[in-house]
Amino acid sequence: MKGPLLIMAGIALFGLLDANTKLLSGEFSPAQALVFRHGVLLVLLFGARAVSPLAGGTLHTRHAGLHALRAASMLVSGMMFFLTFRHLPLADGYLVFFTNPFMIMLMAGVFLGERIPRAAWLWSGVAFSGVLLALAPQLGQPGGSLLGYAYALLATVFYSINITINRALRGETGFARLLVWPSALGFVVFAPFAAWLWVTPDLLQTGQLMANGLLAGVATVTLALAFRHAGPARLAPFEFIALPWSVALDYLVFGKVPDAILLLGGGVVVLACVMSERAAKARTGS
Template identity: 55%
Template structure:
């Protein structure tokens, strides 16, 4: 159960990150927010290693290409999802995101040579049905809704996010968490530094705390997902991505006071059921 539990925690933290980013997008550009995020991560890891030499394990790696690819797709995911949620409500953005389990299964079969059991595909399908039930009322009025650009950003972020899953699985043999935090953060900081400074707007104390909080949230979420893939296969963990529906409902209510409709609650129940049954099927394998 350790892999699924870490997966659920990571998805929840990423959901909170998306909600916090949506709040920040009303007053700040993506470049500034991401610059502070990556600077915070680098600072936290640097302080931890200064106080506890060797914390997080070595930074050197036997797989530089995999880490480089992971850093690139993580940066792409961060940019795309920030832009998507600046244009879309959380629930609509997550509609696109919930195609991720299918992409993960396909990538796992292609790049990792894993053979997802039929039950994994089946419970992903059940989870997607739960998503469809939950979002059907909102989709009925989509024609006059959010900009198409928002959905394109969400789709791009979903592909990048799914690629991170498979790369995490390929890197599962490397001990320690320093690598999975430092290399993506270093690339992000270098890319965002000129863009963030050129689009800088003085943040309020609250906004600055939120930006720093984003760095802490993405660090914790990244560690949870990386550790999850050390303990379970991509095909086993993929259906748990649907738990993001439950998290999106939670944060929508907590931050914007949106009370979920009965259809949303029914869809969430189906998603939870699919996750539980997926875990039972994997345990019997």
């Protein structure tokens, strides 16, 4: 159960990150938030390595090209998601993003040669139907555009590339390499824009901006570790757990009471995860 538990924990952490970012979004530019995020990660990592030189493992890798591609895909995915919600309502963007488990399974089959059982496609499809059910009342609202859907599709493709590379790098131990390269690239790229759009935060906001870095780092490592312990076929349905988790955060953080159709869609997602895991256990005889 390590893989499923880790991916659910990673998605939960990303949900907390998104909620914290939403609280900050009215005051700060995305560039400033991302510079804080990447800067905090770099300070924490190299601070830990100053105390213990091998903290997080070695930075040396025999797969420099894969790490460079992973860092670039994370950067492009983040930019595309930001642009998506300038042009689309949230529900439309989320629906496009929830196609990512299918993309990840396809990429794992094509590029990593992994076998994807029919049960994984089936229960991922059931989970996606739960998402569609939950979001259907909100789809097609005014404000959507073809450009927005293009941004959402690109964001999802590059996110799926990132996850597939995480799986390809599963033989590497430690987490330092998973953090340092995307953080360094993100800091260098976003620093000029952050300086241009800088807003001085107060003490509480500084803490929130720093928390973004900590949450992003732990979530990134947790998600990468999930794909070291299990393949996309087993984990794909669990990615849809983001739907009920986002509903819970909307209620707990922003006081938004979910309607019955959202709860029903979330229930379908949870059912699909349970049934997918039962199918995986039956295949392995455990």
